[in-house]
Amino acid sequence: MGNNYLRTVDNFSNSTKYKEEIHKLIPGGAHTYSKGDDQFPLLSPAAISRGKGAYVWDIDGNMYLDCSMGLTSVSLGHAFEPVLNAVKEELENGVNFQRPSVLEKVTAEKFLSLIPYHDMIKFAKNGSIVTTAAVKLARAFTNRKLVAFPGDHPFYSYDDWFIGTTTCNKGIPNEFSELSVTFKSCDIESLKQLFLKYPGQIACVITEPEKSPCGNGCNCKQNPEMFLKEAIDLTHEHGALFIIDEMVSGFKSAFPGSISKYNLKPDMATWGKGIANGFSFCALTGTKEIMELGGITKVGEEKVFLISTTHGGETHALAAVNATIDIFKKENVVNHNQKIGDALIYGCQQVITTTGSSNLVDITACNWLVIFNFKGVDGNANAGMRTLAMQEMIKRGILFQGAFSPCFSHSIEDVNYFVEAFSEMLQVLKLALVNGVENLLVGESAKPVFRKYL
Incomplete structure (x- = not known):
């Protein structure tokens, strides 16, 4: 290996034009804030024209090894043929009807066959x-108002009950925000104190079953199973319900997720990213x-008006999740x-x-979602260094945003390529520690999604 x-x-001319126009049409320039221009270095693709397997191409024709895989939603690979074939076949039958498609029963039975202890399912198009x-x-079941979740979790929903607790709470009345309470993730004592502070008031606890940091000095002491089982018992002791959010961990930490990996018995679970290989299906x-x-x-x-979505049962998405499940079963995708x-x-x-670069970056050693933490001179996480790292990886043909979500189309050759680019990128970061990030980074640093002011 080497520079050759x-x-x-280094060509982003069409991306530059795209950026100049898109913000006049779409607030934020994208339909997910984490895909916005302020999340990437200036020298980066503004839009993707197509993807295949583990690669994507931008509107300037540049090819990239994809690390995020559709914000972790693509578990098999872009345009994965067996899934596409199932979708194409179903499209011939129509996608939406006045009554439910027969495929809704088929999909419900197939998905529920994977989930221990759960009897019913409801479909939707996004995780929120x-x-x-x-x-x-x-809330309906317990006749209580408060919802509890880890305050250090980056995202649960775009709805008021969660966003109202973030710095981006403009437009949300305080009355809504006050109905949400937080505890330290994976910290059973913190959760105990929360129940003592709000006796008989908490309707539910919602949390990810495990996060990538759970293997890297997390409060759970690298034992999320013990925390989760204690937390479920504690929640039930206080008359509340326990909800496991498998939006990220589902089809990644295990198949179907941590709920089966640890034989957990939550009252409800939410599913989304990865379970339909990028197609819009959540449950x-x-x-x-x-x-x-x-x-x-x-x-x-x-009556409880639960979910009512015109597009929740679109047949092509159901075909995608059914095909994805079949492939996961047949090919042992999680292991790969x-x-x-x-x-x-x-x-x-x-x-x-x-x-000798441990002063530049830490790796959260989670094999289903690898996280990179780039550090500044003071040893703390540094937005400038992270953005410079993104710039240098993109320059070497890797669409990188600080994480790597493995998919079935990634190969060892792709890993080797990433490692070679990573090695070169670290040399640039070393220069930045001496000469200053501002002398090597083109444009501004990427900004936090959750920030009070633009």
Whole structure:
């Protein structure tokens, strides 16, 4: 390997024009804030024209090894043929009808067969819909108002119950924000104190089952299973419901997720990214006792208006999730993806050790979602250094935003390429420590999504 091994990307002329026009049409320039221009260095693609396998191409024709894989939603690969074939076949039958498609029953049965202890399912098109639906059911079931979640989690929903607790709370009345309470993630004592502070008031606890930092000095002492089982028991002791958010961990930490990995018994679970290989399909699963509150069969009881989405049962998305499940079963996708993650972690750690770069970057050694923390002179996380790292990886043909989400299309050759580019990038970061980031970074640093002012 060497300089000739790596590609060089330096043409962003069409991306520059795109940036000049898109903000006149779309608030934020994208439909997810984490895809916005302020999340990337100036020298980066503004829009993607197509993807195939583990690669994407931008509107200037530049090819990149993809690390984020559609914000971790693409678990098999872009335009993965078996999924596409199932979708194409279903498209011939139409995608939306006045009554439910027969495929809704097929998909419900197939998905629920994966989830232990859960009896019913509700479909939606994005994660915020199902997390908010879970919170609504918990409030209806317990007749309580408060929802509890880890205050250090970056995102649960775009709805008021979560966004109202962030710095981006403009437009949300304080009355809504006051109905949400927080605890330290993976910290059972913190959760105990919360129940003592609000006796008989908490309707539910919602949390990720495990995060990538759970293997790197997390409050759970690298034992999320123990925390989760204690937290579920504690929550039930206080008359509240426990909701596991598998939006990120589902189909990654295990198949179908941490709920089966640790044999957990939450009251509800939410699912999304990765389960339909990038197609828009999310789900809420739960026990019959709770989920039936959103039904119409218990005549005479008060109705809970749970989820009602015109596009929630679109047949092509159902075909995508069914095909994805079949492939995960047949090919042991989770094992492949985690081996890719292990190889990436090993290769990058070797580079850090041999180049003496531990002062520049830490790696969260989670093989289903590898996180890189870039540090400044003071040893703390540094936005400028992170943005410079992104700039240099993009320059070498890797679309990188500080994380690597392995997919079934990633190969060991892709890992080797990443490690080689990573090694060169670290040399640039070393120069930045001496000469200043501002002398090597073109444009401004990437900004936090959750910030009070633009």
